[in-house]
Amino acid sequence: MSWLQRAVQGLARSAPNTLTFEDYVQYFNWQGLSYGARAGSLVSEHEEIGDDFEGLVQGAYKGNGVIFACMVARMLLFAEARFQFRTLRSGRPGDLYGDTALAPLETPWKNGTTGNLLSRMIQDVDLAGNSYIRRPGRTILRPGSLGNASGSQYLQRLRPDWVTIVLGSQTDAEDPADAIDVELAGYLFHPGGKASGKKPHFLFPEEVAHFAPIPDPIAVYRGMSWITPIIREVMGDGAATAHKLKFFENGATPNMVVTAQPDIKTGGPFDLWVQNMKQSLKGLRGAYETLYLGYGSTAEVVGKDMKEVDFRATQGAGETRIAAAAGVPPIIVGLSEGLASATYSNYGQARRRFADGTMRPLWRDAAASLSTLIDLPRPIAGEKTELWYDDRDIPFLQEDVKDAAEAQQVDAISIKQLIDSGYTPESVVDAVTAGDLKRLKHSGLVSVQLQPPGVAAAEDDDGAESSEDDAPATPAQDPPEPAPAAEGENATGRLVRALQNP
Numbered sequence: 001m002s003w004l005q006r007a008v009q010g011l012a013r014s015a016p017n018t019l020t021f022e023d024y025v026q027y028f029n030w031q032g033l034s035y036g037a038r039a040g041s042l043v044s045e046h047e048e049i050g051d052d053f054e055g056l057v058q059g060a061y062k063g064n065g066v067i068f069a070c071m072v073a074r075m076l077l078f079a080e081a082r083f084q085f086r087t088l089r090s091g092r093p094g095d096l097y098g099d100t101a102l103a104p105l106e107t108p109w110k111n112g113t114t115g116n117l118l119s120r121m122i123q124d125v126d127l128a129g130n131s132y133i134r135r136p137g138r139t140i141l142r143p144g145s146l147g148n149a150s151g152s153q154y155l156q157r158l159r160p161d162w163v164t165i166v167l168g169s170q171t172d173a174e175d176p177a178d179a180i181d182v183e184l185a186g187y188l189f190h191p192g193g194k195a196s197g198k199k200p201h202f203l204f205p206e207e208v209a210h211f212a213p214i215p216d217p218i219a220v221y222r223g224m225s226w227i228t229p230i231i232r233e234v235m236g237d238g239a240a241t242a243h244k245l246k247f248f249e250n251g252a253t254p255n256m257v258v259t260a261q262p263d264i265k266t267g268g269p270f271d272l273w274v275q276n277m278k279q280s281l282k283g284l285r286g287a288y289e290t291l292y293l294g295y296g297s298t299a300e301v302v303g304k305d306m307k308e309v310d311f312r313a314t315q316g317a318g319e320t321r322i323a324a325a326a327g328v329p330p331i332i333v334g335l336s337e338g339l340a341s342a343t344y345s346n347y348g349q350a351r352r353r354f355a356d357g358t359m360r361p362l363w364r365d366a367a368a369s370l371s372t373l374i375d376l377p378r379p380i381a382g383e384k385t386e387l388w389y390d391d392r393d394i395p396f397l398q399e400d401v402k403d404a405a406e407a408q409q410v411d412a413i414s415i416k417q418l419i420d421s422g423y424t425p426e427s428v429v430d431a432v433t434a435g436d437l438k439r440l441k442h443s444g445l446v447s448v449q450l451q452p453p454g455v456a457a458a459e460d461d462d463g464a465e466s467s468e469d470d471a472p473a474t475p476a477q478d479p480p481e482p483a484p485a486a487e488g489e490n491a492t493g494r495l496v497r498a499l500q501n502p
Helices: 003-013 021-026 053-061 065-078 100-106 114-128 228-249 268-281 311-326 336-340 344-373 401-420 425-434 491-500
Strands: 082-089 092-097 131-134 156-158 163-168 183-189 201-203 208-211 256-259 298-301 383-390
Touching (some): 053 065, 065 344, 114 131, 114 344, 208 344
Antiparallel strands (some): 082 383, 131 208, 183 201
16 A cells, blocks of 8 residues: 555544534535524524634634734735745855746736735635645656656646645554654645535645645644634624624613613513613614603613723724734734824834734745745756745835945945955955855955065066066265355355356
8 A cells, every 4th residue: 555545544534523513504405405504502692703714704804804904914015025036155145036937926827916826825824824826737857857847837726725735654654644754745625625525636745835834733734824813802802893883873872771660561561661762762863862761760871881991992902912913013004002102113113023023934935835836947056046035126115215225335335345455346246245255256456555565566477567666766866065155245145146056
């Protein structure tokens, strides 16, 4: 039995035997008609958020404004990047350049763009913890083999909850996931879902890019959504929003207990009295209206209003915890606690934290994951090539112009000093931009400060004579003795005679 067959059998044995709510509902559906599966005790007064893909989509992404704002902020910036190839020399990064091999990432599907691809990837990761992108026909050729390794021109996005990771091992373990030599065997794609009953498609690892930036601690290859640990926070924020809505639906007043008149009997008269009160006072139209009660009737406020429970602080704390899990500073998405301390300086620091601490690690991981589907160009001797992201044209990252200008000024000073020290200009620019001083190449020319004093410059390699500046200086002759002064000649006469007879 091959290790792949053992992997598939292990997958079947490890499949859960519990009956989920969706499976239960399917028992009551036939040919598109429902036969009352949601009746009885299945109905709950609390709306739970499922921990599966559809549950997070409906309950979190489409049902919670804070989750939606954080995901959109991540998606819009993540989709701004482009992909390029980058050279590596001695483990240090080099230049970025484009190539025709990047075409599947630039046009992933018909009328698609790199931004569409990245938007789908980060959306699947946020909700399911995993993103699967397939390139049909993609294979990895062994040395000496013939064939086409590129695969299809277009890519395919696989719905994450319809994909199963298949693990295998060389040992005869009952469950390959428990084996010490567990490895990735491939992926199973279930058309229509895992409960559809359709035959799944087996996909080799070489034709699937698996993007899972947050690994699940109890899984080998599976990722985890950042929403999973904060589901209770999401439910609490939803409950706070519902409380606010109920407050205004109830006429912008807290809960009240109204005691009827003693002569009103329970039953028909009492129900009619309650109905009349609701029609005249309850709701937004009846807000702030005067309440008239008959003799013996009383009204008493119970519970706490929004001011007493400090609604803003209560809801704001939950919003901040959600934003922290998403890696998005609250000021970026305009949450209340972030705006309370908002300044231009704080926004600049938050922007840098969002870009450096959240987005750049995601871009780096996405580039490494998608490199499985791309043919890397052949590197030059002594160099390597990798798929990398290009963020130089993203406006969100170019607001710190002052810092960028200061960094360039420091680089310019370093370049000038190194060139003055005798290094070749080409190697100086290469070394400074890459941050690797080992790339410096010396021209052999040194400054005069490095020569011993009084030493003349050597002749050129062609045997040229030394220049006039290199010739030794001749000793200066002593000035001639002045002629003796004539008898009776004063100082003026001596000066005139000296000018006439130099």
